[in-house]
Amino acid sequence: MTGFATRQVQAGYVAGVAQNSAVAPIHQTAAYEFGSLAEAADLFALRATGNLYSRNAGPTQQVLEERVAALEGGASAAAVASGQAAVAVTLLALAGRGGHIVAADRLYGGTVDLLQETFDDFGIPVTFVDQDDLDAWRAAIRPETRALFAESIANPIAQVLDIRAVADIAHDAGVPLVIDNTVGTPHLIRPGEHGADFVVHSATKFLSGHGTSLGGVVVDQGTFDASAEPGGWPQFTEPYARVGDFALWDRFGAGQAFAALVKSKYVHDLGPSLSPFNAWQILQGIETLDLRVSRQSATALALAQHLQGHPLVSAVHHPGLADNRWHALAERYLPRGGPSVFSFDLAIPDDGQTQERVARVVDGLRVIRLVANIGDARSLVAHPASMTHSHLSPQQRAAAGISRSTIRLSAGLEDPADLIADLDEALALV
Numbered sequence: 001m002t003g004f005a006t007r008q009v010q011a012g013y014v015a016g017v018a019q020n021s022a023v024a025p026i027h028q029t030a031a032y033e034f035g036s037l038a039e040a041a042d043l044f045a046l047r048a049t050g051n052l053y054s055r056n057a058g059p060t061q062q063v064l065e066e067r068v069a070a071l072e073g074g075a076s077a078a079a080v081a082s083g084q085a086a087v088a089v090t091l092l093a094l095a096g097r098g099g100h101i102v103a104a105d106r107l108y109g110g111t112v113d114l115l116q117e118t119f120d121d122f123g124i125p126v127t128f129v130d131q132d133d134l135d136a137w138r139a140a141i142r143p144e145t146r147a148l149f150a151e152s153i154a155n156p157i158a159q160v161l162d163i164r165a166v167a168d169i170a171h172d173a174g175v176p177l178v179i180d181n182t183v184g185t186p187h188l189i190r191p192g193e194h195g196a197d198f199v200v201h202s203a204t205k206f207l208s209g210h211g212t213s214l215g216g217v218v219v220d221q222g223t224f225d226a227s228a229e230p231g232g233w234p235q236f237t238e239p240y241a242r243v244g245d246f247a248l249w250d251r252f253g254a255g256q257a258f259a260a261l262v263k264s265k266y267v268h269d270l271g272p273s274l275s276p277f278n279a280w281q282i283l284q285g286i287e288t289l290d291l292r293v294s295r296q297s298a299t300a301l302a303l304a305q306h307l308q309g310h311p312l313v314s315a316v317h318h319p320g321l322a323d324n325r326w327h328a329l330a331e332r333y334l335p336r337g338g339p340s341v342f343s344f345d346l347a348i349p350d351d352g353q354t355q356e357r358v359a360r361v362v363d364g365l366r367v368i369r370l371v372a373n374i375g376d377a378r379s380l381v382a383h384p385a386s387m388t389h390s391h392l393s394p395q396q397r398a399a400a401g402i403s404r405s406t407i408r409l410s411a412g413l414e415d416p417a418d419l420i421a422d423l424d425e426a427l428a429l430v
């Protein structure tokens with residue numbers, strides 16, 4: 001296999017369309033013309049693979065799927081409309097009917113809402129566990145558990161997951177491990193190399209890097225075996241009645257059947273399709289992923305080190321710092337650099353004026369922008385207690401390592417000296 005950077009710019013695209021465009025073109029069409037009725041019938045029956053209608057698949061999305069699969073070292077991928085959609089269709093496809101999910105308790109807020117409320121509406125039970133407590137993962141698994149789910153690096157406080165340990169627990173129970181690698185990025189960490197069976201991304205963040213487009217991807221690493229437990233995965237091993245009398249596992253096999261189910265059932269039925277234009281935008285971003293992420297990673301560590309020595313900062317939550325609780329895991333799992341999303345606490349009292357003091361700092365920033373996003377070329381801050389984590393109780397926030405003075409920072413591509421000066425000037429306002 002070629003190197004990471006080569007795959008970033010080439011994987012998935014061969015100039016083979018009639019016009020031989022060197023860059024993957026945007027196939028902006030809702031549907032595809034069939035050469036004959038026989039060809040159409042084969043496509044509808046999943047006897048042949050090809051383009052049929054843009055809700056399920058298209059050539060631009062397919063380049064993106066192959067490229068992200070190549071970066072994660074996976075076998076196949078399905079691209080969808082957003083990171084939320086990627087998490088949802090992945091867990092719905094694995095849970096099937098009657099399945100149960102065990103998830104880390106430190107997840108992206110939208111994922112918590114999805115698992116806690118919407119999956120509950122759907123009758124899919126989810127047990128949340130402290131992701132650092134391996135006994136808790138083991139104890140939460142039931143006979144009907146169909147997936148374990150966590151983020152490689154959680155935010156806002158950048159915990160690093162011991163992926164290998166959780167993967168071993170999952171595999172001992174015959175269950176796949178799904179990892180959200182949005183903050184990790186395949187440049188810094190490839191969860192499949194540590195035992196994850198499925199890797200999901202919000203492509204909106206680092207894969208894009210430009211902050212213009214929503215998208216999501218799920219990569220099948222090819223390690224999940226639906227035939228291992230008789231009757232355990234009927235969605236793969238029993239006849240796929242909507243199409244024919246064959247089972248998806250028999251037709252597509254390991255590494256391919258999952259994407260076939262996601263596209264032909266969940267994306268087809270629920271409709272979270274990625275537009276060709278957004279797929280193309282994300283592809284432009286991916287071409288510079290390693291350059292951006294290594295720069296952002298170095299900048300974030302420099303900012304974390306600077307903030308650690310600042311008298312108005314009481315704590316910096318970055319696993320690259322030697323005194324951080326997850327430093328040893330970061331050294332093991334992140335040899336190419338730490339996360340560029342981290343947070344810090346202001347050294348201010350927790351009283352009636354906390355919000356006002358935090359606002360003085362956040363509103364005083366001139367280079368770093370107040371935006372509820374991460375992984376952008378621009379450096380961004382957010383205030384978890386009044387934004388992303390505002391619906392949590394003070395106890396839940398404390399359990400997540402967040403206080404009312406915690407500020408999240410996503411380091412961008414600006415000059416680090418400008419970012420440090422901006423932070424210093426804003427901090428001087430309290």
Ligand SMILES: *Cc1c(COP(=O)(O)O)cnc(C)c1O
Nearest residue numbers: 082083084108180182202204215
């Ligand atoms: C943003 C994000 C999501 C959701 O992705 P969208 O593209 O916004 O739908 C999921 N997981 C993580 C870790 C994220 O940061």
